[in-house]
Amino acid sequence: MRKLWIALVVGLIGAGGAAFAARQFRQPATTQLSAIPQAVPVVAATVLSHDVPIYMRGVGTVIAHNNVIMRSQITGQLVKISFKQGQTVKKGDVLAEIDPRPYQAQLDQAIANRDRDQAQVVNAQANLNRYEPLAQNGWASTQLVDTTKAQLAQLQAMVKSDEGVIAQANTNLSYTQLTSPIDGVTGIRQVDNGNIIHPTDANGLVDVTQIQPISLIFSLPQTDFVEIQRQMTNRPLKVLAYSQDDSTELDEGKLDLIDNQIVQTTGTIRLRAEFPNAKRLLWPGELVNARLLLETRHNGLTIPAFAIQQGPQGSFVWVIGPDDSVATRSVKVASISDGDALIDSGLQANERVVVDGQYRLQAGTHVTELVGAAAQGANLQSSVEQEIP
Secondary structure (H helix, E strand, O other): OHHHHHHHHHHHHHHHHHHHHHHHHHHHHHHHHHOOOOOEEEEEEEOEEEEEEEEEEEEEEEEEEEEEEEOOOOOEEEEEEOOOOOOEEOOOOEEEEEOOHHHHHHHHHHHHHHHHHHHHHHHHHHHHHHHHHHHHOOOOOHHHHHHHHHHHHHHHHHHHHHHHHHHHHHHHHHOOEEEOOOOEEEOOOOOOOOOEEOOOOOOOOEEEEEEEEEEEEEEEEHHHHHHHHHHHHHOOOEEEEEOOOOOOEEEEEEEEEEEEEEEOOOOEEEEEEEEOOOOOOOOOOOEEEEEEEEEEEEEEEEEEHHHOEEEOOEEEEEEEOOOOEEEEEEOEEEEEEOOEEEEEEOOOOOOEEEEEOHHHOOOOOEEEEOOOHHHHHOOOOOOOOOOOO
């Protein structure tokens, strides 16, 4: 029994020694593998050189070129409405008609008074023609001739007054037809057929708004005023109107006015742009985003905005060298638009920069670039890194 126990102890010691020897034998291989640095996976992009439009962005409100409230200039009953609400109308189109009979009667009366006074003028002229020869021969008094001349002048003045009354009556009669003074679109009708319409009605009959062309008034910081003024003296500046979510281009127009003063309460300058609005995507009162094309930078260098990092010395990027090692490089950012950063200095065309995965990098770190589906599905960005505003 004692011999069996001794043999068991010796066997255990031998097995432990063998395991220890095996571990000692494998240790150099493990140390050798850990000495080789592993490449860090990143998403990279190439510095592109192309024509880059430089936009100034603002928010504005669409304003109608002309807006007319159709009010009656006379009082009368509305007997006919010739338009549909929301209809496009042309200048001179008849929109409604007021009962013309009272005003036609006034015109007829004025014409009759003029004809009566003209007949009296003819009679006075005939009397004068008879009295003047008699007065020359001494058969009529000079007083009679002078009186007849005065009566003739009075009657002629009455005829001129009658002509004025007729003109006024004709004007009032023309007011019985409400015509559009501009090309535009009608709004919601405020008076129904058969009602009495007055010149003092606050809302009038209908609102007619010109929408082609149409204007957009938007604001930009006053710090941009000098550059805008300088560029505007050289050429017309293009303005693009975008929807509120900035996803749809609504129309393209041109800048036609800079306001004559800066709004001191907000530190902004107001500008107005005109759009043809051929597709009628701009509507009065609509809130839209405006992009003022200030200039186009030829052979500009752009990279994705996520590549820009912020450090104690300012903006920098991680540049990938020919040997796939990375190093930081300071850059000067001109502007950021639609997710792309325009670089003034610090980079050259066709260089590669890290877009995603910067938080694991140090100077000299080797990287491996993820491409295709691997790059699209990668989630390498640090949660504290954000796009430069």
